[in-house]
Amino acid sequence: MIGAAVLRGLRQDGFTVDWVRDGGAAELALADGVHEVLLLDLGLPRKQGLDVLAAMRRRGDARPVLIITARDAIADRVAGLDAGADDYVVKPFDLDELAARVRALARRRGGSAQPKLRHGGIELDPASRDVTHDGAPVQLSPREFALLEALMTRPGAVLSRTQLEDRLYGWNDAVESNAVEVHLHGLRRKLGTGVIRNVRGVGWTLAPAGELA
Numbered sequence: 001m002i003g004a005a006v007l008r009g010l011r012q013d014g015f016t017v018d019w020v021r022d023g024g025a026a027e028l029a030l031a032d033g034v035h036e037v038l039l040l041d042l043g044l045p046r047k048q049g050l051d052v053l054a055a056m057r058r059r060g061d062a063r064p065v066l067i068i069t070a071r072d073a074i075a076d077r078v079a080g081l082d083a084g085a086d087d088y089v090v091k092p093f094d095l096d097e098l099a100a101r102v103r104a105l106a107r108r109r110g111g112s113a114q115p116k117l118r119h120g121g122i123e124l125d126p127a128s129r130d131v132t133h134d135g136a137p138v139q140l141s142p143r144e145f146a147l148l149e150a151l152m153t154r155p156g157a158v159l160s161r162t163q164l165e166d167r168l169y170g171w172n173d174a175v176e177s178n179a180v181e182v183h184l185h186g187l188r189r190k191l192g193t194g195v196i197r198n199v200r201g202v203g204w205t206l207a208p209a210g211e212l213a
Contacts, residue, residue, distance in 0.1 A: 016146070069090060165179070168183075
């Protein structure tokens, strides 16, 4: 019940989420390198959460980990943090707080502690899901927002079709043909044709901020 509620709540907040139910499946999911943040329950079947976390860190996997557990003893919290966790919440928890903690971990992974993303005249607020361009509000669809956030989180990087599709779709979602191009076209129409550039055969990137100011 908690897993289903977290899945639903984070998706409603605009996250693309995959959910597995035991430690062995978690390790398989982590192997593909797609996911940006791991929410990890300690009391997992097959392999305990702390063992999954310890194995991650031994492999050099530095992705942020937020532990979710019913174990509220100080010793359990210390064990989780010492094993390499970045943050910790104890059941029961508020879904809005959980989403805020996930956003904070994603920002740190992207190298920024600022709550809002800025690039040229574009400002994006992951919490409120508001976007402005030169101070004027811009209405984006959920998937347009997800693509813009992916590009603004890594300014200067060229993101491939697969990387962008991973931001739009979970494992159980059907990937629509040419979806990336359709949503990028929508972004260019709303933000300007020069905002997003195609690097032929590689992917897409934001134009340098100085050219958008």
